[in-house]
Amino acid sequence: MKPSDRSEIAPFYVMEVMRAAETREAAGAEVLHLEVGQPSTPAPAGARRAVAAALETDTLGYTGAAGLPQLRQAIADWYRRRHGIDVATERIVVTTGASGSCVLGFLALFDVGDRVAVLEPGYPCYRNDLLALGVDVVTATVGHETRFRPTVEQLDELGPIDGMIVASPSNPTGTVLPDDDLSAIVAWADRNDVRLVVDEIYHGITYGDPIPTALGHSERVTVINSFSKYFSMTGWRVGWVVAPPPIAAAIERLAQSLTIAPPTISQVAAIAAFDCVEELEANVARYRRNRDIVLAGLEAAGLDRMAPADGAFYAWVDVSELGLDSQELCRLWLDHLGVAATPGIDFDTRHGGDFVRFSYAGSADELSEAMSRLGQWVAAPG
Numbered sequence: 001m002k003p004s005d006r007s008e009i010a011p012f013y014v015m016e017v018m019r020a021a022e023t024r025e026a027a028g029a030e031v032l033h034l035e036v037g038q039p040s041t042p043a044p045a046g047a048r049r050a051v052a053a054a055l056e057t058d059t060l061g062y063t064g065a066a067g068l069p070q071l072r073q074a075i076a077d078w079y080r081r082r083h084g085i086d087v088a089t090e091r092i093v094v095t096t097g098a099s100g101s102c103v104l105g106f107l108a109l110f111d112v113g114d115r116v117a118v119l120e121p122g123y124p125c126y127r128n129d130l131l132a133l134g135v136d137v138v139t140a141t142v143g144h145e146t147r148f149r150p151t152v153e154q155l156d157e158l159g160p161i162d163g164m165i166v167a168s169p170s171n172p173t174g175t176v177l178p179d180d181d182l183s184a185i186v187a188w189a190d191r192n193d194v195r196l197v198v199d200e201i202y203h204g205i206t207y208g209d210p211i212p213t214a215l216g217h218s219e220r221v222t223v224i225n226s227f228s229k230y231f232s233m234t235g236w237r238v239g240w241v242v243a244p245p246p247i248a249a250a251i252e253r254l255a256q257s258l259t260i261a262p263p264t265i266s267q268v269a270a271i272a273a274f275d276c277v278e279e280l281e282a283n284v285a286r287y288r289r290n291r292d293i294v295l296a297g298l299e300a301a302g303l304d305r306m307a308p309a310d311g312a313f314y315a316w317v318d319v320s321e322l323g324l325d326s327q328e329l330c331r332l333w334l335d336h337l338g339v340a341a342t343p344g345i346d347f348d349t350r351h352g353g354d355f356v357r358f359s360y361a362g363s364a365d366e367l368s369e370a371m372s373r374l375g376q377w378v379a380a381p382g
């Protein structure tokens with residue numbers, strides 16, 4: 001039976017790398033993992049303790065579609081503590097990760113045939129979700145000239161659009177939008193009646209000054225976030241969205257039918273995770289040390305044309321000088337060096353063949369070894 005036309009979206013090529021890495025490991029060979037976009041740490045200890053207690057005492061049935069009131073309040077408190085802003089709990093909906101926020105948020109914000117802009121390089125699910133929902137995707141390319149940030153002049157040239165998705169920090173580039181850029185983009189969206197979605201999933205994982213939330217600039221923006229990255233809880237599948245009240249109400253209504261509610265046990269963990277800042281900041285300190293290893297290693301290997309890496313845990317590196325398509329390069333590196341990295345094609349449909357994404361969420365020892373092997377390979381490819 002033929003699947004629906006709308007399901008004909010691009011696959012995730014990184015899954016192929018992961019499968020090849022697994023096959024290699026199953027055959028007893030070593031793999032240094034720089035392809036995985038997730039923390040190598042478990043949920044913080046306080047979250048795991050809260051879960052153990054809840055398993056004994058709670059029924060853990062469905063929650064409301066917008067999530068546990070205590071969690072919505074804890075998220076509002078987080079914005080007050082971190083950013084000094086008040087976010088009404090009615091604007092917060094708990095979701096099954098930022099992925100759930102994207103599906104529900106895009107459904108609530110956009111209609112079939114709307115034109116919505118995404119950045120390239122950027123996280124591929126925005127494009128895939130929008131296409132599956134019947135939305136026309138408009139691509140805005142960002143590059144070295146602007147430190148991989150979109151400019152208002154560039155947005156003006158996109159023609160009439162109904163919406164736009166940006167991320168700060170970005171996956172795969174690590175680009176952070178400084179407050180001036182963020183406020184200019186938010187103001188541009190407000191001025192042009194463009195529904196703006198800002199993905200702040202890598203908030204908390206930055207290496208310069210603390211970064212602003214788009215929520216500080218406008219009440220018309222929709223922000224998505226998650227417990228997956230800073231809170232180190234990818235597999236718990238819990239995140240949130242903050243939206244203007246009518247959009248939040250629509251998201252809640254959609255969630256009632258599409259998911260009923262996010263997983264209750266994960267919401268219990270999420271409430272407790274907010275009290276684990278010391279452990280979470282230690283994770284960020286480790287990413288910072290890993291980043292130093294990877295940036296120094298890439299530079300030593302002559303692979304120094306890369307995006308700024310100001311946040312998240314990725315280095316987005318231009319490998320075009322090596323003369324091979326990045327998919328071919330990643331295959332070679334896995335086969336010959338045991339180094340798994342992600343070819344750029346997932347993140348940039350046009351120029352992805354020139355780029356590789358390295359994740360530095362893993363262990364320092366693995367990263368040092370991977371950098372040394374890459375350095376030797378670049379010096380004498382084979």
Ligand SMILES: Cc1ncc(COP(=O)(O)O)c(C=O)c1O
Pocket residue numbers: 037096097098099100123167170171199201225226227228234238239
């Ligand atoms: C930029 C970005 N947004 C959203 C997601 C989805 O995250 P999750 O559904 O685990 O919260 C990811 C996952 O890697 C991501 O990198």
